[in-house]
Amino acid sequence: xxxxxxxxxxxxxxxxxxxxxxxxxxxxxxxxxxxxxxxxxxxxxxxxxxxxxxxxxxxxxxxxxxxxxxxxxxxxxxxxxxxxxxxxxxxxxxxxxxxxxxxxxxxxxxxxxxxxxxxxxxxxxxxxxxxxxxxxxxxxxxxxxxxxxxxxxxxxxxxxxxxxxxxxxxxxxxxxxxxxxxxxxxxxxxxxxxxxxxxxxxxxxxxxxxxxxxxxxxxxxxxxxxxxxxxxxxxxxxxxxxxxxxxxxxxxxxxxxxxxxxxxxxxxxxxxxxxxxxxxxxxxxxxxxxxxxxxxxxxxxxxxxxxxxxxxxxxxxxxxxxxxxxxxxxxxxxxxxxxxxxxxxxxxxxxxxxxxxxxxxxxxxxxxxxxxxxxxxxxxxxxxxxxxxxxxxxxxxxxxxxxxxxxxxxxxxxxxxxxxxxxxxxxxxxxxxxxxxxxxxxxxxxxxxxxxxxxxxxxxxxxxxxxxxxxxxxxxxxxxxxxxxxxxxxxxxxxxxxxxxxxxxxxxxxxxxxxxxxxxxxxxxxxxxxxxxxxxxxxxxxxxxxxxxxxxxxxxxxxxxxxxxxxxxxxxxxxxxxxxxxxxxxxxxxxxxxxxxx
Amino acid sequence: xxxxxxxxxxxxxxxxxxxxxxxxxxxxxxxxxxxxxxxxxxxxxxxxxxxxxxxxxxxxxxxxxxxxxxxxxxxxxxxxxxxxxxxxxxxxxxxxxxxxxxxxxxxxxxxxxxxxxxxxxxxxxxxxxxxxxxxxxxxxxxxxxxxxxxxxxxxxxxxxxxxxxxxxxxxxxxxxxxxxxxxxxxxxxxxxxxxxxxxxxxxxxxxxxxxxxxxxxxxxxxxxxxxxxxxxxxxxxxxxxxxxxxxxxxxxxxxxxxxxxxxxxxxxxxxxxxxxxxxxxxxxxxxxxxxxxxxxxx
Numbered sequence: 093x094x095x096x097x098x099x100x101x102x103x104x105x106x107x108x109x110x111x112x113x114x115x116x117x118x119x120x121x122x123x124x125x126x127x128x129x130x131x132x133x134x135x136x137x138x139x140x141x142x143x144x145x146x147x148x149x150x151x152x153x154x155x156x157x158x159x160x161x162x163x164x165x166x167x168x169x170x171x172x173x174x175x176x177x178x179x180x181x182x183x184x185x186x187x188x189x190x191x192x193x194x195x196x197x198x199x200x201x202x203x204x205x206x207x208x209x210x211x212x213x214x215x216x217x218x219x220x221x222x223x224x225x226x227x228x229x230x231x232x233x234x235x236x237x238x239x240x241x242x243x244x245x246x247x248x249x250x251x252x253x254x255x256x257x258x259x260x261x262x263x264x265x266x267x268x269x270x271x272x273x274x275x276x277x278x279x280x281x282x283x284x285x286x287x288x289x290x291x292x293x294x295x296x297x298x299x300x301x302x303x304x305x306x307x308x309x310x311x312x313x314x315x316x317x318x319x320x321x322x323x324x325x326x327x328x329x330x331x332x333x334x335x336x337x338x339x340x341x342x343x344x345x346x347x348x349x350x351x352x353x354x355x356x357x358x359x360x361x362x363x364x365x366x367x368x369x370x371x372x373x374x375x376x377x378x379x380x381x382x383x384x385x386x387x388x389x390x391x392x393x394x395x396x397x398x399x400x401x402x403x404x405x406x407x408x409x410x411x412x413x414x415x416x417x418x419x420x421x422x423x424x425x426x427x428x429x430x431x432x433x434x435x436x437x438x439x440x441x442x443x444x445x446x447x448x449x450x451x452x453x454x455x456x457x458x459x460x461x462x463x464x465x466x467x468x469x470x471x472x473x474x475x476x477x478x479x480x481x482x483x484x485x486x487x488x489x490x491x492x493x494x495x496x497x498x499x500x501x502x503x504x505x506x507x508x509x510x511x512x513x514x515x516x517x518x519x520x521x522x523x524x525x526x527x528x529x530x531x532x533x534x535x536x537x538x539x540x541x542x543x544x545x546x547x548x549x550x551x552x553x554x555x556x557x558x559x560x561x562x563x564x565x566x567x568x569x570x571x572x573x574x575x576x577x578x579x580x581x582x583x584x585x586x587x588x589x590x591x592x593x594x595x596x597x598x599x600x601x602x603x604x605x606x607x608x609x610x611x612x613x614x615x616x617x618x619x620x621x622x623x624x625x626x627x628x629x630x631x632x633x634x635x636x637x638x639x640x641x642x643x644x645x646x647x648x649x650x651x652x653x654x655x656x657x658x659x660x661x662x663x664x665x666x667x668x669x670x671x672x673x674x675x676x677x678x679x680x681x682x683x684x685x686x687x688x689x690x
Numbered sequence: 691x692x693x694x695x696x697x698x699x700x701x702x703x704x705x706x707x708x709x710x711x712x713x714x715x716x717x718x719x720x721x722x723x724x725x726x727x728x729x730x731x732x733x734x735x736x737x738x739x740x741x742x743x744x745x746x747x748x749x750x751x752x753x754x755x756x757x758x759x760x761x762x763x764x765x766x767x768x769x770x771x772x773x774x775x776x777x778x779x780x781x782x783x784x785x786x787x788x789x790x791x792x793x794x795x796x797x798x799x800x801x802x803x804x805x806x807x808x809x810x811x812x813x814x815x816x817x818x819x820x821x822x823x824x825x826x827x828x829x830x831x832x833x834x835x836x837x838x839x840x841x842x843x844x845x846x847x848x849x850x851x852x853x854x855x856x857x858x859x860x861x862x863x864x865x866x867x868x869x870x871x872x873x874x875x876x877x878x879x880x881x882x883x884x885x886x887x888x889x890x891x892x893x894x895x896x897x898x899x900x901x902x903x904x905x906x907x908x909x910x911x912x913x914x915x916x917x918x919x920x921x922x923x924x925x926x927x928x929x930x931x932x933x934x935x936x937x938x939x940x941x942x943x944x945x946x947x948x949x950x951x952x953x954x955x956x957x958x959x960x961x962x963x964x965x966x967x968x969x970x971x972x973x974x975x976x977x978x979x980x981x982x983x984x985x986x987x988x
Binding site: 121286287288289290294298301302303304305306307309326327328329330331332333334335337338339341342345346347348349350351352353354355356357371372375379465468470471474481512513514515516517518519520521522523524525530531532533 | 737752755759760761768771774778779780782801962965968971974975980987988
């Protein structure tokens with residue numbers, strides 16, 4: 093397992109937790125280090141408690157891990173919550189004048205800073221933060237120049253005097269640490285790699301731009317709002333129409349309107365907003381106009397815990413809108429995948445003319461990852477499917493009256509070539525009422541059971557095509573492992589690390605991580621699971637939504653379950669300990685306790 | 691905008707007919723509205739493939755199937771949201787939105803308000819029959835006080851919405867009212883509404899001969915008075931329009947209440963559309979721009 097270093101910064105909202113986080117992240121990234129960051133926070137603008145974890149390493153860091161090496165509590169509350177969780181070798185830097193250390197484990201280095209002696213605290217309200225950054229970097233063996241450069245950029249807009257003041261304070265912290273605190277035994281490594289640091293929301297927004305999305309609209313809702321912010325800020329450069337809409341019902345309908353005109357259209361929301369979009373998804377399926385909807389899951393039901401993560405919307409996705417219709421549902425595996433999945437799902441929904449749902453969650457949406465810039469490919473394949481955008485590309489002899497062109501032609505694949513409004517010779521009406529091949533309604537006076545059956549079967553034939561177009565999941569790790577951990581979406585990284593720890597401890601573990609939820613490839617999954625010794629499904633919800641789905645599709649019943657629904661993500665040790673207790677036969681359902689109160 | 695096979699100056703009413711005939715009850719006001727829309731499109735010589743007629747759900751919302759333009763028959767109350775997205779993706783299309791009073795002022799009320807303040811460039815025609823027809827006769831947001839319906843058998847106790855005042859208050863830049871029984875006048879209003887750059891709202895009295903026995907042709911005919919017949923009326927004065935909109939009873943004004951042309955449309959206000967409709971653009975982000983997007987994260 094790779095060596096990593098994790099910093100935890102805790103404080104009240106408004107105390108400036110984010111800025112030191114950004115500064116550390118920039119310095120790590122410029123040393124060629126990857127990182128994984130997660131901010132545990134609450135739905136308030138000022139006060140409360142937020143705790144930012146940044147874990148860095150020379151290779152991709154898949155999750156925030158179990159261990160904090162350096163704790164920087166910005167208030168007493170953070171000290172009381174987190175110091176007790178530090179292990180031997182860790183350090184805690186704090187303002188000695190306002191914060192009293194709580195009891196600490198043996199081998200934890202306490203690093204009190206005499207803040208008012210080192211900086212003019214009347215002038216600079218966040219001097220303690222800057223001092224701690226300076227002190228921490230010295231202890232990590234990072235040269236001061238790196239910090240000076242980043243501070244220069246950070247405060248550039250405020251003028252040279254402000255830059256100089258902050259550099260001075262940081263220097264005082266740096267020098268004070270040199271004289272008073274023991275450095276960490278291993279200085280922070282350096283590599284020649286370069287990383288871009290981004291959240292899952294930014295990744296999905298950029299993935300949309302790369303996919304050729306020309307219309308994005310949304311109603312603000314945590315934790316999806318970051319997608320809207322990136323889109324709005326970059327709309328004019330990227331040539332994307334971005335609108336903030338009155339509600340999510342308006343959002344989905346506006347997106348479908350734009351998609352119907354012929355552009356790729358996308359929107360993002362969380363579970364509550366997604367609930368309002370449900371009827372619209374049925375329309376997308378019925379009029380066969382493709383649209384992509386991102387659901388950044390948060391802890392539900394109802395308003396729930398708006399700033400906390402969960403994988404609780406799976407069944408809402410599976411059951412969204414009434415009636416049977418083809419759909420695609422995918423759960424990105426990590427923040428890099430948040431980018432890659434968007435062009436992929438657009439190609440699918442354009443080909444099969446149906447809605448596509450991206451099941452992300454707060455952990456990925458608001459977490460941050462150091463990503464290899466090569467993975468942010470703005471020239472992915474773009475397949476618009478059978479789209480008629482001018483008289484020339486439609487073939488056939490479709491000229492004339494409404495109804496001569498069969499928009500919903502009953503083909504073998506179920507896919508009917510789609511003309512966009514404005515093309516002469518292809519006039520038709522796209523109706524949410526059941527219709528015949530030419531678009532004429534059959535729901536009112538012409539109701540006809542044979543026609544209805546034909547059209548249902550035409551649309552549903554696309555399901556087989558979608559399944560063939562997507563690869564089944566793969567097992568990673570030794571085939572004959574003691575335990576097989578099954579997860580979906582965002583838990584990929586933490587399960588990977590849990591497997592590594594288990595393997596080091598002599599329990600061989602492998603992993604089956606599901607990305608495509610629809611199509612699921614049930615038969616391929618059964619083949620993989622045949623002959624496994626002990627299967628455990630790991631998911632971030634109460635009822636085992638994926639376990640129930642897998643069972644309904646394949647009749648497969650796992651040996652055990654690890655579930656968490658306290659709002660916080662899994663940490664590796666939660667899974668490791670649960671696997672051990674289940675292999676020892678103590679339980680079949682483990683619900684790990686989140687020790688950190690955030 | 692005329693392109694392709696069809697020469698717009700040769701358009702006839704027959705060219706505007708759909709594949710099937712309307713399934714409305716004989717005598718329904720919506721026939722008159724459909725005919726007036728067809729006449730207006732012929733007179734304006736807009737090629738049929740460059741027009742999109744978008745509706746919600748309800749009797750009148752079946753209209754897109756009866757007219758030979760591109761059509762969308764969307765969800766109950768959502769036509770304006772769909773139309774906004776469609777117009778922004780291809781602003782060269784002429785967009786008509788058609789529907790009923792329940793669709794527009796009831797379930798779709800929120801989109802109605804926001805579409806007006808956004809000044810989306812489209813014509814919204816509401817076939818207002820003051821009743822729910824397709825669900826067999828319940829009260830609508832425009833049903834008069836005291837009206838007995840299946841859902842309010844002892845009489846409506848909820849005050850009706852005034853669509854004209856509402857549109858004026860919400861910032862609609864073209865506000866008019868027509869009557870299905872006044873074909874020529876209605877056709878003229880539709881033409882003006884299509885030509886207006888911005889959101890055009892046209893409320894049309896379109897009697898329901900089956901379920902509304904109060905607001906019939908016979909009831910409307912002696913009451914409607916054309917604003918155009920009053921030479922002193924100036925439709926550029928918002929306060930005068932608001933005052934006129936409150937008239938109801940023995941005299942009910944129809945015609946153009948208000949128009950202003952000094953405000954940008956939604957698509958006109960957005961620089962992203964300066965290079966033409968989105969649907970005709972290269973979907974790719976240029977490589978130099980893409981590089982900037984990545985570099986700002988490093």
